[in-house]
Amino acid sequence: MLDYLQSLQKKEEESLEEVIESEEKAFETWLASKAYQSYATREFPATQIAYYTFDQSSIQNQLNPAQKGSMESSEVKNQPPNYVEGVRGKGIKLNGDMWLELGGPGAFSKSEPFSVSIWVNIPKNLTTGAIFHSGSGAVLYNWRGYHLSLKDNKLELLMAHSAPYNAITKISDKDIPRDEWINLTLTYDGSSKAEGLQVFLNGKPISTQTTHDNLYKDILLAGKQPGLQVGAVWRGKGIKGAIADEVSIYSLELSEPEILQIYDQEQYKNLLSKAPENLSVNEKAQLKSFYLNNHSLPYRNKLKSLIAARKAYADSVENIPEMMIMQDKTEPRPTYILTRGEYNNHGEQVFPNTPKSVLPMPEDLPKNRLGLAQWIISPENPLTARVAVNRFWQNYFGRGLVETSADFGNQGQLPSHPELLDWLALKFQESEWDVKAMQRLIVTSATYRQTSQQRKELKDIDPDNVLLARGPSVRLPGELIRDNALFASGLLNPKIGGKSVFPYQPEGLWRVNSATYVQDKGKNLYRRSLYTIWKRSVHNPTLSMFDAPDHSESISKRQETNTPLQALALLNDPTFLEASKVLGEQMASYSGISEAIQDTFQKLTGRKPQSNELEILLELRESEFQKFTKDPKKLKGWLSAGEYEINPKLDPTQVVANAVVASVIINSDAAITKR
Structure with a gap:
């Protein structure tokens, strides 16, 4: 659509130039007839x-x-x-x-x-x-x-x-x-x-x-x-x-004669009093603009069409969302070492460059952000690929091949498997920095697919799995815990891209800085956590409880805590309650409750429950069903959680009893820990 509107605008601009050219003969006639002299009595331009x-x-x-x-x-x-x-x-x-x-x-x-x-x-x-x-x-x-x-x-x-x-x-x-x-x-x-x-x-x-x-x-x-x-x-x-x-x-x-008309009426009248043969080339050009503004109807009509085309294009461009990016100044600002850190006490002037100990910046690269980007991905740069694949590895195993993922310098630790790190880095470079291919390579490896159960003989020798003798066992980040519950329940909105969304959040949190949080409706409530709105001063409470950073600074590894607040979030956040309610509704469609619990457990944890786990969940489901049967008023909190409404044809007591079981599974170590 924009291309079409832009082509219309360009067409109108070309058409206006054609009108100006076609008016040349009419202008010459107007000039020869001295018709311009009749405008000398005007005090101001007509527009x-x-x-x-x-x-x-x-x-x-x-x-x-x-x-x-x-x-x-x-x-x-x-x-x-x-x-x-x-x-x-x-x-x-x-x-x-x-x-x-x-x-x-x-x-x-x-x-x-x-x-x-x-x-x-x-x-x-x-x-x-x-x-x-x-x-x-x-x-x-x-x-x-x-x-x-x-x-x-x-x-x-x-x-x-x-x-x-x-x-x-x-x-x-x-x-x-x-x-x-x-x-x-x-x-x-x-x-x-x-x-x-x-x-x-x-x-x-x-x-x-x-x-x-x-x-x-x-x-x-x-x-x-x-x-x-x-x-x-x-x-x-x-x-x-x-x-x-x-x-x-x-x-x-305004044309130059009209501007002169505002400034000095005498000079304006002197210009218009000249005979055509006494006008200079520049004065004739000025009078041509004056003629178009004041006498040429085809020009004024075509100008109106051009303005309309420009407005249509501008109105369409106005609706395109923008994102702020950095931009180089045309003339770089001088930068100095600040003596004792005082902003107005300039020491030696410094210039853009890169650390020689890592890789000297080649002379053919520009000393700007483009040159820095080219230096970063240079095949000779020893850091970029290694740092990147180390963080990918850390995301899956909880620990990088270099444990100090934020420090590859003298204060950092040496890699546990240097040859593996080098091989992964080279593969990453050779794939032209294909991040998705690198994820596939790691998760399909024999190392990643090992059981995460710890062998007795390695318990004391390798408690942190530095030797990679078993698969990873790490708690999921807050975003994945939320997304997993939504996906298992079928609520997750798979849409990719778009603006930030405003999911469930306790009222009043944004009042701390005089802002108002307006909760989204419908499918936006179930977007992936990646799209949840960021506010550095007031972070999303549930994600924050699960150690999501506050975005005030970049970090290479999240802190991992285990607190009662996390259990409270999983038990009370409307997102998890709603996911449990939907899972409870799905369980009500099974012919047998044992099968329903087993399938729900597998959806949330990736495995079937063990016999003792299934026994506990069956007992829980029965006791909850009896409790809600005796006191139906207790159903209200569960049924009102979130926007989703259960099928009115189903027995709400059955659904809520099932929902409690689903909630317990969501709260279990098996659901929030990747093994």
Whole structure:
């Protein structure tokens, strides 16, 4: 769909260029007839949609008096302006903290052409401050909208969905005049490209340098759009001591004659009074743009079609979810050794490189993240493959071939089976880093498929199974304990990918940081634990009890504990209660309860129960059935657990008695330990 919309947009852009070319003859006729001279009496360009002077008792749009302006800040509203002498009549002196809110006009999408003009007198000692803007967010990061600002004595032009990355940013080459009245006009053509964003000083274009040209999502906010604001910005600096006057907004990218029309009527009239034969090549090109904006109906109609195509594409792109990634700066920031750790006490400057003791970085690799990635997977790198396969091994056996999986250095332990580690590392490299193939190789090996029962003669010699004389015996991680219960019951949602989900969780946990946890419904409750929402300050309670890390830092091996809280979680978490209830319902469909218990035990543990285990479970099932028969009120807690509702045709007493048995199996060592 996006490709189709993008092709439509490109087609409209090409079509607009064809219209411009086809209008050349009509323009020449218009030029030869001196029809352009009739526009000399106009005071402002025809596409003006807002015009503010400050000579009246109230600030209002002269073209739409219902749009009233006011002075305000994030704390106060409707403050009286400080009127002083302006470029013509009165102007407003700005204090750098409060901005002039113009009452609505000035909000545009990235697909729409527009122009904004302002007369301003900026003091000499001011180096940084917002001249005008439309948008919201912190100035340094996540700004959305557009602005014209003074930054380190130069003009900054910005259009952003999320500055500074999804944005267009341009910086002027030179400073602007101070302590005198100047006219600044920002123009934009709707192309989402840096070349379409320009600024003019006193009717002339300013030379600029593009620092970012990566605007691919819209600059509008969700809901009500903030209009143009002058003189200051939330959580940023304003132009303190500057004076603003005559602010005007236009719904088109103005041509140079129209910008000149705003700045100096005399120069504008002089240009239009020239005879066609006295016009320079540059002046004719300027009048061609003027003609298209003001006289060419085919051009204006085709421009509307292009804007519509651009909006359709932008609206579709807006719905695509994004993920934050790292990005290299165009110009690397100098990095220094910080003397005594003080951030502002720079010592020797350092440069990107890799440890020579591991593998010197080849000269042909770039000294950036790409070069580092290539260095990491280099066949000559002795660490990457070994560290990776060691962690795979650790996941299955509970202990790596190198026990200190986070430390392969001088402080780490030597591998128990160095030849095996080297062989696995080479296989991993030769398979082109095929992780799935490596998992298959390990789990189909004779070593992994051994019984996990410990032989008497090795009990004292090798209690930790360093010699790999038996199969692994390790407690499952919290995620797999939950997923195993869901899978055994048939509740597990096998969907792959997508957003994080919000399964069952006790109420109020997120209040610790003033957030609200909104529990999911339906199939999202049964997604794999991999998709459970992460919140570093409030971890999922059940997974946390089973030693899942809090994600505040990366770890190579989890701590393994055995606490009463884990049993309480398995007995009371709605996920496990619901899984038990579903298993209890399935058991009710068997002709004999013994067979039902054996199959359920195998689903949850991977093996059939031993005779003494089966005997205990049968006795439990009978006693629970008698208990619920005598006191049906006790069924309520089980039947209401989770969203799943049992088949009303079944005997609830039978189902709940079976569910208790399933819950006991889930809580057993056999279900939470891999053997």
